[in-house]
Amino acid sequence: MNSLQKKIYSVIKAIVEIDDFENYYTEHSISYGLRNYVAKYSLSKDEYLITEDALHYLNNNNLLNEGCLRRGIKNSKKNDKKNNGFTYEHPIPSKIITDEIVKNRKLPNKIIEILNWADLIVIVTKNEDKCLQRIGLQSRMPNGWKYLTDSQFERYKIAGLLTKPFQKIKMYGSIVR
Numbered sequence: 001m002n003s004l005q006k007k008i009y010s011v012i013k014a015i016v017e018i019d020d021f022e023n024y025y026t027e028h029s030i031s032y033g034l035r036n037y038v039a040k041y042s043l044s045k046d047e048y049l050i051t052e053d054a055l056h057y058l059n060n061n062n063l064l065n066e067g068c069l070r071r072g073i074k075n076s077k078k079n080d081k082k083n084n085g086f087t088y089e090h091p092i093p094s095k096i097i098t099d100e101i102v103k104n105r106k107l108p109n110k111i112i113e114i115l116n117w118a119d120l121i122v123i124v125t126k127n128e129d130k131c132l133q134r135i136g137l138q139s140r141m142p143n144g145w146k147y148l149t150d151s152q153f154e155r156y157k158i159a160g161l162l163t164k165p166f167q168k169i170k171m172y173g174s175i176v177r
Contacts, residue, residue: 001116004044004175009115012037016105025102036177038101039094042119043071043175048088049166050123057085057125069123070173087129088176091152092118093139100147117148122156122166131159 001009015021015034024030048069050058058064063073074088090097097118104110132138137155145154156162 002044002046005041008037008041008044009112012041012101013108013111016101021105022102035094035098038098039090039177040175041115042090042121043088043177045119045121046171047168048121048123048171050169051125051128051161051166052164053125053128054086054123055167061085068170068172071171071176072173074176084126086123086125089122089124089129091120091122091156092141095139096141118152120152123169124161128161131161135159
């Protein structure tokens, strides 16, 4: 957990500790806001995972700076045509992580365990992302999947995106969601 992640964790913890938060969470604006903090927790990591195809795409389009990727390049106007070719993907969708945090909101150590276990971002090509859409796993985990027990990459296994191990890539710059 880096220093920014520590701050984001503190914000998440403060939000879910609000009395009667379970009822607040039923409001879309509140649940959406909390999901954004949960997503930003992992997006603020110093390293992401990347598929071979995504790394190939970044290299071919000269989007790396000394082997590192600036987070904001994904939404940069300078790279308007190029930025449509990749995305930052949470192996466990943010809604799943957030729901688990809310269920365990009175247990700060469990919240840390939940966040740390899901603290992964994978850079995938838009075509790889479409594989998840085609099988109906863009924003959910497979039926029967269990938090802290089953693989964080279960959706990728089913979609055929785990044919080779992911590589790591250093990230810098402001968080982009």
